[in-house]
Amino acid sequence: MISVDYRSRTPLYQQLVDNIEDLAARGFLPPDSQLPSVRALAMELSINPNTIQRAYTELERRGVIYSLAGRGSFVGGSPEGLLQAKRERLLTQMAALARAGLELGLTPEELLQTCRTTVRAAEEKDQCGRPDNSEKGSENHD
Numbered sequence: 001m002i003s004v005d006y007r008s009r010t011p012l013y014q015q016l017v018d019n020i021e022d023l024a025a026r027g028f029l030p031p032d033s034q035l036p037s038v039r040a041l042a043m044e045l046s047i048n049p050n051t052i053q054r055a056y057t058e059l060e061r062r063g064v065i066y067s068l069a070g071r072g073s074f075v076g077g078s079p080e081g082l083l084q085a086k087r088e089r090l091l092t093q094m095a096a097l098a099r100a101g102l103e104l105g106l107t108p109e110e111l112l113q114t115c116r117t118t119v120r121a122a123e124e125k126d127q128c129g130r131p132d133n134s135e136k137g138s139e140n141h142d
Contacts, residue, residue: 001028002036004045012047016055021064024075025083035065035073 001023004015023029035041038056042049056073059065063085066076077085101111 002041002045004047013051013054013058016052017058017062020055020059021062021082021086024064024077025079025086027079029075031075031078033075034071035075037072 002016002019004012004019006012008015010018020029020035029035035056036044038049038052042052045052056065056067060067060073063077064075064082065073067073098111102108
């Protein structure tokens, strides 16, 4: 269930953070479920235990997991709370990117059009991770 792409440019620890956070936010890792030990996951994924520890430390900092001395690491919080925190981080990142784009001379219209195009492409490929809302009727969100 926990996986990494060894060919990706994204650091392995970041892939682990993103993967575990996503699994917890979507409820695939229920609250209080135990994660594999650092050593076990390192062996399973054939990566350095320090990489796993770095990911677990970041997940703990974000409130996604908690550790109990001598017992291991466990998923913390409800999926809804984890998903909300992830959404808030994403919106903060989007705001920073929008500010950077404006500083580089992009217009608000260019930024909005890029967002619309990206969302439409994701919806067409059904990669949004949301249920299909096609029975709600066609709504224009422009």
